[in-house]
Structures are given as structure tokens and as C-alpha cells.
Amino acid sequence: MNTLLRWPLVPLGGFEWFLDNANETQPAWWQSAAGFPPINAWSDDDAVHVETEVPGLRLEQIEVTVSGNQLMLSGERPEVSEPGVTVHRRERPVGRFSRTLTLPFEVESGQVEARLAQGVLFVDLPKAQSARPRRIEIKASR
Amino acid sequence: MTDKTPRRDQDTGTGLLESRGNGGPHPARNAPVYRPDVDLYENDRELLLVADLPGARAETIDVRYEDGTLTLTAHVEPPDPATRRYLLREYGVGDYQRSFRVDERIDATRIEGQYAEGVLTLRLPKVEAARPTKVPIRGA
Numbered sequence: 302m303n304t305l306l307r308w309p310l311v312p313l314g315g316f317e318w319f320l321d322n323a324n325e326t327q328p329a330w331w332q333s334a335a336g337f338p339p340i341n342a343w344s345d346d347d348a349v350h351v352e353t354e355v356p357g358l359r360l361e362q363i364e365v366t367v368s369g370n371q372l373m374l375s376g377e378r379p380e381v382s383e384p385g386v387t388v389h390r391r392e393r394p395v396g397r398f399s400r401t402l403t404l405p406f407e408v409e410s411g412q413v414e415a416r417l418a419q420g421v422l423f424v425d426l427p428k429a430q431s432a433r434p435r436r437i438e439i440k441a442s443r
Numbered sequence: 444m445t446d447k448t449p450r451r452d453q454d455t456g457t458g459l460l461e462s463r464g465n466g467g468p469h470p471a472r473n474a475p476v477y478r479p480d481v482d483l484y485e486n487d488r489e490l491l492l493v494a495d496l497p498g499a500r501a502e503t504i505d506v507r508y509e510d511g512t513l514t515l516t517a518h519v520e521p522p523d524p525a526t527r528r529y530l531l532r533e534y535g536v537g538d539y540q541r542s543f544r545v546d547e548r549i550d551a552t553r554i555e556g557q558y559a560e561g562v563l564t565l566r567l568p569k570v571e572a573a574r575p576t577k578v579p580i581r582g583a
Binding site: 393 | 481485497527528
């Protein structure tokens with residue numbers, strides 16, 4: 302069974318992004334080290350952007366929650382089994398999933414937007430004002 | 444279940460994808476090509492192939508059946524990573540391709556596909572002769 306992994310990823314200028322997999326549940330045969338669903342995340346000056354592949358899931362089967370600087374993605378892809386059908390191969394993961402990401406920035410939780418297209422979930426999390434780069438005016442002194 | 448390597452194997456594109464005039468997948472030389480996860484089912488009437496193709500637009504999906512081999516390709520526009528500061532990068536984004544040997548005799552003219560929410564469902568009807576037929580037994 303998959304071991305729970307906790308690893309610092311891509312430390313950037315002192316920030317470290319930790320995956321907290323404590324809440325993760327995975328189908329019995331899932332053995333990827335990356336966790337399910339797999340997540341890409343990047344930041345720019347204004348926001349943190351998260352994308353994850355959740356094919357086969359409809360809007361009502363996914364839950365996106367932001368709390369403080371934590372983003373939680375959870376949902377379930379139900380297993381479909383019909384009588385009279387022979388299963389030759391089953392690779393597509395099914396079951397409940399739940400992943401929590403600790404974000405390196407505070408975000409404006411009221412302005413988080415999520416959209417689903419072709420089985421990819423995109424979440425845009427605007428940085429809190431205090432977390433955005435602020436240009437410091439340099440005063441000349443004599 | 445068999446032990447699986449991480450879901451997204453990455454094969455280097457070898458130009459297997461041919462560009463098609465109707466806007467099909469583009470040649471993917473030196474670009475990563477990903478092998479989609481599939482489920483394969485069979486009932487009396489048909490084979491069923493269900494493939495996860497997250498990120499692919501329906502019009503870029505190409506399905507070919509020839510000489511017992513079914514080939515599935517789809518194009519996904521890769522992001523420009525040069526402009527991104529990644530904090531976490533667990534999967535690659537790129538084209539899909541996978542081929543299957545299909546042993547059953549399939550009526551290729553009646554293959555049907557449906558794509559929704561990043562999942563492609565292909566129905567491959569068996570030719571009439573390949574369907575199990577129930578043999579009536581007459582009592583003596």
C-alpha cells in the first residue's frame with residue numbers, strides 16, 4: 302500500500318511547499334508516489350494557480366475548500382460495475398480522494414475561483430495583499 | 444493488482460503522430476507523449492474502452508482501427524513553463540497516444556466514441572459471427 306510521503310518540493314527562495322497527505326485516501330491499487338489526483342501548482346505576482354487532473358468527475362463530485370493558507374481538494378469517482386461484463390483491464394483510479402496543500406502565501410479566500418474543463422480542475426487563489434510584492438520607494442537622503 | 448509505475452509514463456515522441464488535414468494531432472517530435480490510463484471491458488455484444496484524456500479537446504482526438512490494432516491519439520496544448528514559477532509539479536501536460544491489439548473481430552464501421560469530462564468511451568461492436576450464440580437443444 303502506498304506509504305504516506307511528506308516531502309519539501311521545489312524550495313524557492315526560502316519557501317517550502319509541503320504536501321500534507323494525512324487525509325489522503327486512495328483506491329487499493331493506487332501506488333503512485335505523487336498522490337492522487339496529481340497536482341501542478343505555480344505562482345506569479347498576484348496569485349497561486351493550482352491545476353489537477355480529475356477526469357470523469359462532474360462538478361458536484363468535487364469539493365474545493367480554502368481555509369487560512371490551506372487548500373483542500375476532495376471528491377469521489379464512483380466505481381461502475383455492471384453484471385455480465387468481463388473486465389480485461391482496469392487502470393483508471395476510482396474511489397474517494399482528499400488532498401490538502403499548505404500554500405506558501407496567504408490567500409484571499411473570498412476571491413478564490415475554480416473551474417472545471419475537460420477533466421482538469423483549475424483553482425486560482427489570489428494572494429493576500431500583504432503577500433504581494435510591494436515596490437519600496439527609495440528616498441534619497443543627504 | 445499488478446504493481447504499477449507512476450501513472451504518467453513519459454515516452455519521447457518519435458513522430459508517430461501524423462498531422463492530418465482536418466486538424467488532427469500534430470507531429471510530436473521531441474515532445475513528451477503520455478500513455479493514458481484505460482479500462483477495458485467486454486460483454487456479449489461489444490468491447491468497451493474507456494480512457495482518461497484530461498485536458499484534451501474533443502476535436503483533437505483521433506481513433507484508428509486497422510488490422511486488429513486500435514490506435515488512440517489526442518492533442519493537448521502544453522503550457523509554456525518558462526513563464527511559470529512552479530511550486531509543485533507532479534504531472535506533465537502533453538499529447539496522448541496508446542495502441543491496443545484487439546483480438547475480437549470488430550465491426551470497424553460501427554465503432555462509436557463519446558467524450559465528456561476528459562473521458563473517452565469507445566464502443567467496438569463485435570461482428571455478428573463473433574457473438575456467442577446460444578445453441579438450442581432439442582429434447583429427445
